[in-house]
Amino acid sequence: MxxxxxxxxxxxxxxxxxxxxxxxxxxxxxxxxxxxxxxxxxxxxxxxxxxxxxxxxxxxxxxxxxxxxxxxxxxxxxxxxxxxxxxxxxxxxxxxxxxxxxxxxxxxxxxxxHLTGRPVLDDEGLEARVPLLARQLAAIHALRPAERPREYVALTTADTVVTPKGADAVTWAAAIDVIRRSAPSYEGRFLHRDFQPGNVLFDVPPARSADARITGIVDWAATSWGPADLDVAHCSTNLALLHGPGWGLRFTEAYEEAGGVLAATASERLYWQVRDALASSEEVRQVARPWRAAGRTELTTRAVEERLDAYVTALMDALG
Known part of the structure; x- marks a missing residue:
């Protein structure tokens, strides 16, 4: 009834x-x-x-x-x-x-x-949440399904990247050149394909952000088979845009600390990290809107563009 x-x-x-x-x-x-x-x-x-x-x-x-x-x-x-x-x-x-x-x-x-918990997008308690995110993603990648999902698809090309206003043209040109290369070979993993703070539910005790725990992972519509680096890069980009470039770099470290295995060489890792960051350049407005609706009102489209520029620069400095 x-x-x-x-x-x-x-x-x-x-x-x-x-x-x-x-x-x-x-x-x-x-x-x-x-x-x-x-x-x-x-x-x-x-x-x-x-x-x-x-x-x-x-x-x-x-x-x-x-x-x-x-x-x-x-x-x-x-x-x-x-x-x-x-x-x-x-x-x-x-x-x-x-x-x-x-x-x-x-x-x-x-x-x-329905799963209990809620997405947490605040800066407070992030240091405790990042290792939890990394361990959860490593556990997803450890799954070995009897039937693999379809191979991943990456739509961004060198020609579709949108360079933010005021960004360093030389740095962005070098980053775009990275994804002109053929994708590196990889060992396939079960991918969520949109693993990021907005799709992770947490239980956070009042005034005890350090005791947060993950209660659910949602939005499995893009599940794919592909390189672990791709999922890690996507979460890294989102953390960089939400909280600052350093947190994007930190997530990669946390994933390895959790037992996750990434591409063997710096150039291979750079390819996946840059590919996802540049993909975000095409949809900054769409990404920023739900974050503001969730309370992060300071994350205007322009503010997110500036963080994306800083993150791409940090990637090229660290791995390029």
Whole structure:
């Protein structure tokens, strides 16, 4: 049973579809928008149970026409990843149902279990969180699935990079030349492909940021097979833009300290680190917007561009 009046924020066809996967006597009591995502609309559904208690589910729907073109692929990949991760010890949501072609819903959708915790994007407590992020990513890369996901795809090219206003032209030209090369050979790993603070849920005790613990990893729509360096580079870039270039470099160290294995040579590592940093140059505005919505109001598009420039310079100085 579904309470349509209280759950009106979710479309009727989708609510009817959700109801198929509820237990007898359960109904949707309330919906709440979850913020931070870029490509999909996320909602927490509070489910009333027969005994009077409640439980939560999460509904992921692709409603923006710009993203619905790829929704079927993304949702199928996420559903496959969530099924694969069951029982692995990686704290991922459990798959409840998926409608990748919107056969039953207004929009392509996925229904999953709700995980406790929240993304933490503040500077406070970062020193304690970085090793946790590194250990969690190393554990993901250690998975050996019976069926590999598809090979990674990197869309950025030397011609699509957007050099920030005021950036050092010589440094950026050298960085762009790095990704003109062929990708280095690598030993494949199971990749999240968007592992970064916005997709990691933490439980942080009040006034005890040093005691934070990871409670969940979300957004598995881009799961791929490829070099561990690519996941590490992506998290490094996000940390650099959120907290400063030094934290991007620190994450690479933390990943190795956690037992993760990266490319053998500095030039190979530079390729992956620079490739991800330059990819961010094309979407600074989209990346910065949800960070500001989450409370980091100082991270204007221009501020993030300046951090990206500083990070690319730091990479070229350290590894170039």
């Amino acid at each position: 579904t309470d349509y009046e209280e759950a009106a924020a979710v479309r009727p066809l989708t609510l009817a579809w959700v109801s198929r996967y509820l237990e007898d006597g359960e109904r949707v009591l309330k919906t709440e928008a979850l913020h931070g995502g870029i490509t999909a609309e996320m909602r927490r559904l509070t489910i009333g149970t027969q005994d009077g208690s409640t439980r939560d589910l999460v509904l992921r729907s692709f409603v923006d026409p710009f993203y619905t073109e790829n929704a079927e692929d993304w949702l199928n990949r996420e559903a496959g990843a969530l099924a694969l991760l069951t029982g692995t010890g990686v704290p991922a949501p459990g798959l409840v149902a998926v409608d990748p072609t919107a056969a039953h819903c207004e929009y392509p959708s996925l229904l999953m279990t």
